[in-house]
Amino acid sequence: MKKKLVQNKNRRSVMKGFGAASLLAVGGSWGFPAIAQNRPLKVGILAPRAGIAATIGECGLRGVLFAVDKINKSGGIAGRKVELIVEEETNAKDTTERFRKLVLQDKVDCVQGLVSSGVSLAMSPTVEEMKALTIYWDGTSQDGVKETIPNPKYLFRSTDNECEAVMSSLLAIKYFKGQFATIAGINPDYSYGRNNWAAFQALLKRFGIQYKVVAEQWPKVGTMDLSSHIASLKAAKPDLIFSSLLFADLPVFMQNAHAAGLTKGTKFVMPAAGFQQTLLKKEFTPEGMVFGLNTLDFNYPNATPLQKEFVQHYFDKFKDYPNWEADRAYFAMQVFKAGTEKAVKAKGAGGWPKTEEIASAIEGIQVESLGGPGMMRADHIAEQTFYQGLTTHKNKYDFVTTNPTDKKFSNELQKPPGVDFWQWLETAKITL
Amino acid sequence: MTAYLDIILSGIFHAAVLFLIAGGLQLVFGVQKIVNLACGAFYALGAYFGITMVGLAIKYGISQELLIFILLISGIVIGLIGVVIERLLRLVYDREEGFQLLLTFAIMLLLEDVIRMIWGATPKTLGNLSMVYGQITLGSISIPNYKLLVIFASVALALGLGWILQKTKFGKIVRATAENRRMSEALGVNVIWINVVIFTLGSILGTIGGALVVPTSAASLEMISEVVVEAFAVVVIGGLGSMRGALVGALIVGLMRAFAVHVYAELELLLIYLIVIAVLIFKPNGLYGKAAE
Numbered sequence: 001m002k003k004k005l006v007q008n009k010n011r012r013s014v015m016k017g018f019g020a021a022s023l024l025a026v027g028g029s030w031g032f033p034a035i036a037q038n039r040p041l042k043v044g045i046l047a048p049r050a051g052i053a054a055t056i057g058e059c060g061l062r063g064v065l066f067a068v069d070k071i072n073k074s075g076g077i078a079g080r081k082v083e084l085i086v087e088e089e090t091n092a093k094d095t096t097e098r099f100r101k102l103v104l105q106d107k108v109d110c111v112q113g114l115v116s117s118g119v120s121l122a123m124s125p126t127v128e129e130m131k132a133l134t135i136y137w138d139g140t141s142q143d144g145v146k147e148t149i150p151n152p153k154y155l156f157r158s159t160d161n162e163c164e165a166v167m168s169s170l171l172a173i174k175y176f177k178g179q180f181a182t183i184a185g186i187n188p189d190y191s192y193g194r195n196n197w198a199a200f201q202a203l204l205k206r207f208g209i210q211y212k213v214v215a216e217q218w219p220k221v222g223t224m225d226l227s228s229h230i231a232s233l234k235a236a237k238p239d240l241i242f243s244s245l246l247f248a249d250l251p252v253f254m255q256n257a258h259a260a261g262l263t264k265g266t267k268f269v270m271p272a273a274g275f276q277q278t279l280l281k282k283e284f285t286p287e288g289m290v291f292g293l294n295t296l297d298f299n300y301p302n303a304t305p306l307q308k309e310f311v312q313h314y315f316d317k318f319k320d321y322p323n324w325e326a327d328r329a330y331f332a333m334q335v336f337k338a339g340t341e342k343a344v345k346a347k348g349a350g351g352w353p354k355t356e357e358i359a360s361a362i363e364g365i366q367v368e369s370l371g372g373p374g375m376m377r378a379d380h381i382a383e384q385t386f387y388q389g390l391t392t393h394k395n396k397y398d399f400v401t402t403n404p405t406d407k408k409f410s411n412e413l414q415k416p417p418g419v420d421f422w423q424w425l426e427t428a429k430i431t432l
Numbered sequence: 433m434t435a436y437l438d439i440i441l442s443g444i445f446h447a448a449v450l451f452l453i454a455g456g457l458q459l460v461f462g463v464q465k466i467v468n469l470a471c472g473a474f475y476a477l478g479a480y481f482g483i484t485m486v487g488l489a490i491k492y493g494i495s496q497e498l499l500i501f502i503l504l505i506s507g508i509v510i511g512l513i514g515v516v517i518e519r520l521l522r523l524v525y526d527r528e529e530g531f532q533l534l535l536t537f538a539i540m541l542l543l544e545d546v547i548r549m550i551w552g553a554t555p556k557t558l559g560n561l562s563m564v565y566g567q568i569t570l571g572s573i574s575i576p577n578y579k580l581l582v583i584f585a586s587v588a589l590a591l592g593l594g595w596i597l598q599k600t601k602f603g604k605i606v607r608a609t610a611e612n613r614r615m616s617e618a619l620g621v622n623v624i625w626i627n628v629v630i631f632t633l634g635s636i637l638g639t640i641g642g643a644l645v646v647p648t649s650a651a652s653l654e655m656i657s658e659v660v661v662e663a664f665a666v667v668v669i670g671g672l673g674s675m676r677g678a679l680v681g682a683l684i685v686g687l688m689r690a691f692a693v694h695v696y697a698e699l700e701l702l703l704i705y706l707i708v709i710a711v712l713i714f715k716p717n718g719l720y721g722k723a724a725e
Contacts, residue, residue, distance in 0.1 A: 051653055054553035189698075218697045224649040225449075225659070227579070228690035229443035234573060235435030235694065248555035248650050256648060259563055260438070261574035283560045 032431045040083045041076070043068075044102030045335070046113035047137075048089045048384040052222040052247040053115050054204050056275055056325045057089065060113065060137050062318065063326030063370070066310055067333035078344040089114055092122035099123055103132040109355075112332040115325065117161060117192055124148060127155045133355050135335055135362075144191045145421035154381045156358055158328060162421060164292045165196035167242065167273035167388050169203040171290045171406060172240070174432040175390060176267050177209065180239035183189075184215035186229055186253065187244040193218065195421075196271060197243040202425045206406065208431075214238050217273075219249065232259050239267060241294035246272035251279040258284035262411070275323050277400070282393045285400045289391040294324035295331070296371040296389035299401045307370045315347075324371070331369040331384060335376050338365045345398040372407075378415040383410045434571035439690050445579045445648075446588035447686025452641030453659055454666035454678040455593065462673035463610045463630045466521060468531070472660035473543035474511065474635050478642025478653035480551045481510040485557055486647075496564045499647065500581050504688030514635030518628050543616035544656055562647035571647040583636075583642045589640070590679055593633075597675065606630060612674070663681035668708050671721020680719055 015262045045064060048057035068082045076082060085106050095114075110112040110133040111127075114120040126150060134155040141149045145162065149155060167190040185200075187193030188310035199217070204211050215236035217229045226249065233241060241262075243372025245253055250273060258264055263286045273280060274293035297303075298311045310330070316323045339362030344373045347362065353361070366375040372385030386409070389402030412431070415424040453475050485506035486499060495501070517539060524531045565577035587633045597603040609616040609626050612655025617623045642655070649655075666685050685704055692699040711718060 043709065050548065052555060057553070209688035216697060217693065218700075220701070222652070222654045222658070224652065224655060225446055225645070227445055227648070228693040229697075231435070231438040231442040231573075231690065231692040232697075234438055235570075248557075248652055251557055252648075252650050255557070255560055255562075258560070259567060259574065259576040259648075261567075261569070261572075279557065281559055284563075301450070 025173075038080075040081045041085050041340075042085060042106060042108040043184075043333070044087045044093055044099075044106060044108035044111040044113075045084055046089045046098060046102075046111065047086065050088070050090075052249070053089075055248075056115050056138075056323065059323050060115065060325035060329040061086065062314060062320065064112065064333055065329045066313060066326070071333070071337055078341045082333075089116065089119055089136050092116075092119045096123045096126050098131075099126060099134075100130065103130050106227045107235075109133065110135065110334065110336050110358075112136050112329070117142075117191065120157070121148065123153055124152075124157075128152060130154075131355060131381065133256060133336075133359055135332040137298055137325060137332055140170050145195055145415075150379075150418070152380045153287055154355065156291065156332075156359075156362060156376055157382065157384050159384055159386075159410045160293075160414040160421070162199050163386060163410050164196055164271040164294055164388070166203065166413045166425075167386050167406070167408055168242075168269050168290045168292050169200045170211060170432050171388055171390075172200070172242075172267075172269045173203065173207050173209060175290065176240065176269075177207075180267055181210065182212050182214045182236075182238045183240045183242060184213070184217070184233050184236050185239035185242045186217040186219065187242070188221045188246070188249075189218035189255060193244045197242060199421075199425065200242050200269070202422065203430075206425060206430070210369070219245075220249060221249070223249055224252055226256055229253075230256050230262060233257075234260055234262050240269065241266055242271075244272050245270075246275045248276070248279075250276045251281075254280055255284045256383045258286075263370035275325070277323060278397075282398060285391060285397045285402070287391050287393050289389045289400075291400065291402050293387040293389070293405075294327075295369070295374075295384045296322060296324040296327035297405055298322050298391075298403065299395065300371075300405060301386060301409075304368070304372065305368075310370050317318055322370075327370040327384075331367065331374050331382065334367040334369060335362055335365060335374075335382075338353060338362075338367050339376075372418065373409075377417065381414075381417070385409055386413060424426075434573045437570065438573040438575065440687065441575055441579070441583075443687035443690030444583055444648050444683070445686070446689060447682040449641050449645045450659075450662055450666055450681055450686055451586055451590060451682035452637045452644075453550075454670070454682055455590070455662045455675060456637035456641075457663055457667055458670070458673055458678045459593075459676055460631055460634040461667075462675070463606060464525070464627055466525075466532050466536065467672075467699070468516045468634065469533060469660065470517070470539040470543060470639050471634075471663055472656040472658075473540040473547075474514075474638030475642040475659050476547055476653065476656045477510055477513070477543060477653065478507045478639030478644075479646040479649075480547055480642075481639070482506045482555065482643030482646050483556050483651055484551075485509075486558060486561065496561060499561060499564055500578070500585065500644070503647070504585065504640060504642040507643035508636055510643075511636030511639035512601070512632060513639075514632035515628060518631035520633065522624075522627070530725075538658075540656065544653060548653065553653060555650040557650040558647045569596070576648070578647060582648075585644060587641075589637070593675065607624060611627065662704070665704050665708050667718070668712050669718060671718025674718065674720035674723070677718050677720035 061352045114137045117140045124141040185197040187197045268289040271292035343358045343361035347353045363378045374384040389405035391400040392403040395401045465548040466624040489502045519680045567574045567576045666681035670681030
């Protein structure tokens with residue numbers, strides 16, 4: 001196995017040569033036409049590598065490297081090994097430029113990645129314009145909850161951002177109903193935070209929960225001094241706090257909230273806490289919080305052998321535990337693999353399929369991801385398995401895990417194609 | 433009532449940290465007439481270095497209760513980088529302001545990459561270490577003693593700095609140099625040495641600010657730009673070059689931000705900018721700034 005990592009001055013790295021030797025050994029037995037094996041498949045990756053989202057991007061990169069390693073060891077995609085070209089996700093403008101570079105200069109066969117909603121929303125029209133097969137890890141093409149590209153041809157995106165808010169709202173109702181009358185929110189000041197908070201309240205209304213909002217906080221993403229916000233929340237004395245904080249600001253919030261005595265007797269609902277799970281130490285994170293792990297609970301007792309293998313690999317290599325971005329990245333690569341192989345089979349001896357044919361083959365494809373089964377809907381939106389539960393200190397780690405842990409497939413949590421999210425919340429058949 | 437005390441204290445805590453950064457900015461501008469855009473990088477450097485030093489201290493069995501002293505010392509040690517940076521700045525002392533701004537901006541970017549190379553891009557925290565000093569409970573509120581210690585340390589540094597500048601021979605020389613650089617030089621003041629000391633002192637204030645804040649926060653690359661904006665708001669409100677202005681400006685920004693968050697969270701930053709605009713319109717030199725000659 002030959003691995004090579006080249007990094008230039010611009011922090012752009014090119015990863016080449018995965019499994020060349022093993023591929024040669026097994027490639028011949030794959031059964032795909034010889035034309036398929038002419039050159040490796042190039043996959044461009046856009047992931048944050050600095051700032052508050054760096055840990056998330058890093059985890060995603062580790063997930064995609066694991067996927068590519070496995071794919072190359074087992075013969076590649078339709079007999080072609082996979083090469084990664086990694087570029088950094090920064091702001092919308094620069095990331096879109098890097099996307100163009102991946103497509104025009106590197107001539108990649110597929111682009112995967114993106115964590116930021118703001119960046120992915122801005123980049124989505126370019127994806128369609130450039131006719132480049134693109135699969136988002138965690139990005140969206142929704143402006144708020146409104147789809148900006150209703151019928152994409154080349155763009156495939158992750159599940160709706162609001163899935164985790166819907167699930168944690170349902171768990172809050174399931175576990176805390178009758179135990180709270182006043183609620184407060186501290187959510188990041190952009191559409192994700194605002195939609196989550198609104199979705200939570202919409203579901204409380206839907207299930208006939210009487211509540212009163214006593215405080216609403218909207219810290220800028222990445223605000224590290226949250227003392228004033230915590231003092232204000234404390235003054236409002238809410239029974240329950242709903243927070244979609246998800247970056248490095250979340251551990252800082254919990255740490256300071258605990259120091260200020262806010263965690264005593266207050267219920268917490270944290271739909272996206274899983275990103276920071278290993279930093280949410282027991283000493284300042286209470287038990288009994290609704291805790292969103294999104295599409296990967298590394299500690300899930302009934303995890304698949306694939307997840308167990310990945311978690312073990314991740315711990316052995318990085319002495320850490322993965323969050324859901326690894327699963328999203330793994331899922332995106334598996335979707336690309338399955339779609340490409342389906343298109344190659346359909347094409348038969350007629351040569352390698354065109355981008356349009358691969359994109360078409362991806363529609364409706366089902367794959368096994370790290371966190372469980374997933375699929376890509378015909379409208380190019382992913383469906384995956386979600387995990388959330390109540391925090392516990394009863395584990396071998398110095399941070400919280402969940403027990404009990406609820407598992408739901410996203411078709412219960414996200415609006416069907418073409419439906420308005422808010423209307424869906426009011427009318428959908430939703431079970432606790 | 434105790435709830436308001438909590439809000440005021442969180443505002444004062446924020447002000448205490450802001451004062452250290454803005455104080456460094458004021459000191460450097462007052463004497464060297466350089467607007468130091470790299471102040472945010474010093475702040476971040478202090479935070480990262482503080483985490484490393486605390487980690488080492490714990491590893492070697494030093495009591496966690498010495499946390500604040502370890503952080504103060506680490507802030508001072510890493511702040512000595514100012515000696516090296518000042519040497520670079522000498523190249524632009526006699527150039528236009530634009531060159532000076534560009535150079536300090538370049539230094540900021542340089543330090544950001546140095547931080548990234550040494551500590552990586554992932555934010556770092558000290559976990560719950562700030563709670564080693566316990567907390568006091570007043571009615572329904574709990575105040576971590578660490579925050580009170582930081583406020584106390586900041587006030588002590590402000591008083592110490594004030595005493596040095598007002599009561600000592602060195603302070604008189606510094607003030608004379610700030611007032612008339614050429615005359616001081618003509619009277620035998622070693623202005624080069626004064627520049628080195630003042631710039632290093634300014635850097636140390638920033639690095640101490642970063643080191644002290646990190647147990648209640650996280651060291652991240654974002655803290656560089658986050659703090660620069662607020663520090664400059666403090667400077668505009670207080671008046672460029674005035675230490676008293678830095679103190680009052682920091683208190684205004686810290687308290688207004690805390691109250692805005694409590695009353696109407698969306699106003700958090702807007703209110704600060706509104707104050708800045710009002711000051712620029714009605715008192716263009718800031719509350720304690722001197723009119724340009």
